[in-house]
Amino acid sequence: MTQLDGTLSELARVRSGSEPIVSLYLDTRWNDEQQRQRVRLFVQEGIRRLLGRCGEGTPGREGLARSLERLRRHVAGLTSQQYDAARRGLALFACEALGLWRVLSFAQPFRPELCADGFPHLTQLARLADDxxxxxxxxxxxxxxxxxxxxxxxxxxxxxxxxxxxxxxxxxxxxxxxxxxxxxxxxxxxxxxxxxxxxxxxxxxxxxxxxxxxxxxxxxxxxxxxxxxxxxxxxxxxxxxxxxxxxxxxxxxxxxxxxxxxxxxxxxxxxxxxxxxxxREEERRVIDAVVGQSLRGGLAVMGPNDVVEALNQKRVHELVLEEDFALTGWRCDQCDAIGANAEAADTCPYCGGDLKVLRHLGEALVARAVAAGAAVEIVAHDNKLHSYRGVGAFLRQTAQGALRGASAPAWGPGAPGASQP
Ligand SMILES: [Zn+2]
Structure with missing residues (x-):
């Protein structure tokens, strides 16, 4: 277990109320003024986009605006410093209402990403830890x-x-x-x-x-x-x-x-x-293994629907997710379950609660998996995995295996997310 694994599982448990959590990833290999300017612009545009998405008076908007301004100042400060080869990548998580402000830097660069969501976006961090x-x-x-x-x-x-x-x-x-x-x-x-x-x-x-x-x-x-x-x-x-x-x-x-x-x-x-x-070898091996196990009816499932259900039941041992996974889904306001087909459901199939759209289902899968102590394998685009819409999972060996395929409302107190904040 590395230091980063601890940070990941800590962040994976963080959930916001009305004020969204900001996640920022940057490639900080800036060698000249032009590259620095590109980073500053990326951040400015991102801030405008995020604030534009929630109108004036939306709950949590003011806190979000202050977090974003603090982030902007932080990046401006960084870009005015000398390039440091030991600091090629920056990950930052912020939410004023939660008192969250985490700045992490690494010798590996990230793909630039700035977003605000109900939970921190951890896929890039999880991939770094794994690779x-x-x-x-x-x-x-x-x-x-x-x-x-x-x-x-x-x-x-x-x-x-x-x-x-x-x-x-x-x-x-x-x-x-x-x-x-x-x-x-x-x-x-x-x-x-x-x-x-x-x-x-x-x-x-x-x-x-x-x-x-x-x-x-x-x-x-x-x-x-x-x-x-x-x-x-x-x-x-x-x-x-x-x-x-x-x-x-x-x-x-x-x-x-x-x-x-x-x-x-x-x-x-x-x-x-x-x-x-x-x-690369490990990724091929994992994909072959997860597909093979699920085809043999072993402890593995493929595709968003089955993987999401297994995550809701906390039965995932290892999540295998394609890096360009881009599906959307839903999250239940009441029981915190997540689902893969936003169009297919009006209310939560588990508890009848209201559903919110999950714009980044893949990030939700990663956060759920890490929070439940499961391993996460983010893999490069792969045709074999892609034919299952980019996701699969190894399951834990538990007595709950008997519940497999049981109808959803049978959960009772073990409802998804019951033990989550
Ligand atoms: Zn529900």
Missing amino acids: HEPVIVVAPSPQGADLFQVSLGDLGAETRIRGFVPRRDADEYNPGPAQHGREYERVEKDERHQEAFELRNRRAAVQQLAAIHDRSPDAHLVLVGTSEAIAAFERDLPERLRARVIARIPRPRAWDRGDSGMHSAGAADGAAAALAARE
Whole structure:
């Protein structure tokens, strides 16, 4: 669990009253005045659009206007500052009535988005958390290994990197008393010494790596070096660490002339590339699995109607959602249930309450899933998933499985959203 997971689930539980919650995402890689101006314009236009949508006198409008003005000033302040490579993306959530003002910055840029809704829009944040699991980059060397911790999806220091320098005494061969009095050819002796020296350093590095990994057990490993150096290092890895290796990459040429800063940057780039490749693979695997399970009648459902019903029942284990999912839906004012077909219903099929239009059903699905402790996998556009209108879900294994397909009003006290604010 990363720091960001905690922030996500906290935000997913936030609901507004009459004053909507503002969500802002920005790509803050501004290198020149033109790019800065584009960001400021995007924000200004967005504010005009949001205020234009709710007329004068609408409840919550004044608070919304003040939140938006505070946001505008914040962005104006940011765009007047130097571009900072560690701050490539900004996410901001605000609602005056709730006292909500959260500014988060990341080493990864976001797609620009400014909206006001009954709940924070979390899809981009959820995708960042999912796509940027922590990585430890390991570059074995005769002296041990350089270790770099990279967590691109974390809050605060997004690119935290720590180089590991072996202790001085491990650098030198120190003949022990056991060797005393034994005669070897000089060359043979040196080779043996060198091997023993490397073996000892490798084992020390493996121990160090294991200690770091114990503190961050979700971290993947990326090994950097020649195939021989990597193979030798991997032989000494315990099985649990070997299973975390997601890529083996050659040593970047820049490392041989660069300073340690260069090494850090190279490690971060190597980790990002390895993660991206793994993420694409993972997305394909997840889509195949969710579609396959639902076709076999297993614990998975496909399509907006079945997924929404499973979310209302808090039965979703993992939500699989296409990034360009753009359907609308409804939300019940009374019992907080959500639904996929705004046109099909006048009143809530569960409680008969009044329905509000959900302009961003996908965001509602993500917020519900995160709030219920489910995992969220946001995937790139995929034809297989798209044929189910872009959404599917793995279900929890629960006794409630018996309720599957039961008529809606059978819920009683377990009504959707009953435990939500
Ligand atoms: Zn209802």
